[in-house]
Amino acid sequence: MxxxxxxxxxxxxxxxxxxxxxxxxxxxxxxxxTGTTGPTGVNFSLDLSLAANAALINNGGSLVSNGVIVAKTKTGSYIAVQQSCTHESYTLSYQSANSRFYCPNHGATFSENGAVNNGPATRALTVYNTQLIGTTLKIYS
The missing domain is CATH 1.20.5 (Single alpha-helices involved in coiled-coils or other helix-helix interfaces)
Known part of the structure; x- marks a missing residue:
């Protein structure tokens, strides 16, 4: 050779x-x-009198349940969106000081109503309905 x-x-x-x-x-x-779209058929409740859900008592608090981020805004409204970024399904966090959801992987940000503020994500978050009845917060599609 x-x-x-x-x-x-x-x-x-x-x-x-x-x-x-x-x-x-x-x-x-x-x-x-997988994971870039929010869960479907969402229908669960959180008892706000339980210690596990105490983060939702104060304005700006948030928690994750059933693939959904549930947050109490600075103004006291409850909001709920899918937990994963629509870009590459990394876990989002709620940043109450900036009134947004943030993806630490590539820096995508979303408004409290789920709209894309900053890419690389191009698709809005799935937003879920919330309803407070007494101390029970219902989150549903």
Whole structure:
């Protein structure tokens, strides 16, 4: 085997090895979109008199339940949106001081009504209805 053939065979072997490894790590179409949409059929209640839900007593507080971020805004309204970013499904946080939802992965931000304020996300968050009856907060689609 001459030098040209040897280098050619090594190059092809390395390329084949890299291709096999890349294919094994590639996200499938279904996994890349999983979690970028909010849960459907949402219907649950939170008892605000329980210690586990105490974050929702004060304005600016939030918690996560059933794939939904539930928050009490600075003005005292209850809001609920999907927990995952519509860009790549990373977990969002509620930033009450800025009245927004924030994705720490790529910096996407969403308004309290779910609209995209800053990309790379291009799709709004799924927003859920809230209803306070006594000390029970109902969250539903």
């Amino acid at each position: 001459d030098r040209k053939d040897f280098l050619n065979s090594i190059g092809m072997s390395a390329a084949a090895f890299a291709l096999i490894n890349c294919v094994g790590c590639k996200k499938s179409d279904t996994s890349s979109s």
